[in-house]
Amino acid sequence: MPELPEVEVICQGLRPHLTNRIITAISCSGKSLRYPVPHAAMNDILCGQTIRTVRRRAKYLLIATEDDTLAIIHLGMTGNLGIFPHSAPVKVHDHVRWLLDNGLELRLNDTRRFGAVWLLPPEQARDRENGFFGNTGPEPFGRLCTPAHFMTLAQRRKQPVKSFLMDSRVVAGIGNIYANEILMAAGIHPLRQACALEEDNWQRIITLTRQILTRAIACGGSTISDFINASGESGYFQVNFTVYGRKGQPCHQCGSPIEKIQIGGRASYFCPGCQKG
DNA sequence: CAAGTTACCTGACGGC
DNA sequence: TGCCGTCAGGTAACTT
Numbered sequence: 001m002p003e004l005p006e007v008e009v010i011c012q013g014l015r016p017h018l019t020n021r022i023i024t025a026i027s028c029s030g031k032s033l034r035y036p037v038p039h040a041a042m043n044d045i046l047c048g049q050t051i052r053t054v055r056r057r058a059k060y061l062l063i064a065t066e067d068d069t070l071a072i073i074h075l076g077m078t079g080n081l082g083i084f085p086h087s088a089p090v091k092v093h094d095h096v097r098w099l100l101d102n103g104l105e106l107r108l109n110d111t112r113r114f115g116a117v118w119l120l121p122p123e124q125a126r127d128r129e130n131g132f133f134g135n136t137g138p139e140p141f142g143r144l145c146t147p148a149h150f151m152t153l154a155q156r157r158k159q160p161v162k163s164f165l166m167d168s169r170v171v172a173g174i175g176n177i178y179a180n181e182i183l184m185a186a187g188i189h190p191l192r193q194a195c196a197l198e199e200d201n202w203q204r205i206i207t208l209t210r211q212i213l214t215r216a217i218a219c220g221g222s223t224i225s226d227f228i229n230a231s232g233e234s235g236y237f238q239v240n241f242t243v244y245g246r247k248g249q250p251c252h253q254c255g256s257p258i259e260k261i262q263i264g265g266r267a268s269y270f271c272p273g274c275q276k277g
Numbered sequence: 278c279a280a281g282t283t284a285c286c287t288g289a290c291g292g293c
Numbered sequence: 294t295g296c297c298g299t300c301a302g303g304t305a306a307c308t309t
Contacts, residue, residue, distance in 0.1 A: 002302065002303080003302055006302080034285070034286095034303090034304075034305090059302095059303075074303080074304085075302095075303090076285095076286095076302090076303055076304080077286090077301070077302055077303055077304095078286090078287080078288090078301085078302085093287085110286095111286080111287055111288070112285085112286045112287050112288085112301090112303095113285080113286055113287080114285070114286070114303060114304075115303090116304090156278080156279075157279075157280090158279080158280085159279075159280055159281090163280080163281095166303095168303090168304080175302055175303070176301095176302060176303085177302060178302095244302095264280080264281070264282090265281080265282070265283085267300085267301085
């Protein structure tokens, strides 16, 4: 589920439901996610507070309350957030629930429990770019995401460009699917060394990253309207995949069969005809 | 320091 | 039908 576009879609879908609502109760499954869920702290601090903003940074969802406390939610591999009536049956992997003052509930469902929830006090929340996100790279859409930025970080990096693009310290939010798709669009082989790319390669990668992520967000956006009953559908950008999951199928550009290899332990797809070194 | 590997956890799927 | 191995959109702690 959760790639940058999906987190953005979830963020946009939740915003109107959460903004200016009061959190009235917190329930947890008791199971730990990647880290223990701060159940007691959420009870003590969040209950009774009004939600002010709902934003995204990298693949994290940021929910700020009236006193500037910040709840940060990461969805891991299988996490999902949805708005449900309080009376709706609780599902197996619903681990965190925030009851709101209108009878609806925010629910975090996460089968594999690779997700996480943090609660930052106001001071840490304000300083999050130096603290919590101190090692997180720029947003792909931000003005700090430039060819110069990539070239500086890539100087001594001989690792495959695909792994480099997926490194959250380099640039935020690019996961396995989009790294594959971006490199295909750019015509760059995923195993090419990061330090070997030149300025125009990076410019192309940046432009295509923005284009692909924007399109993916637009595709996912169509499902957010029925968030209340369905728990966030996954959108339909997958019909636009050019390489991901297409092992052996013909490339839409040149007809070569798409190849699948392992890079850094992750499934990596590329077109041997279109993506050169 | 860079880069590769493993661990975390559950469920779906294919082969036998 | 059932058992087993493999794989999965992420991150971070390890090891080399």
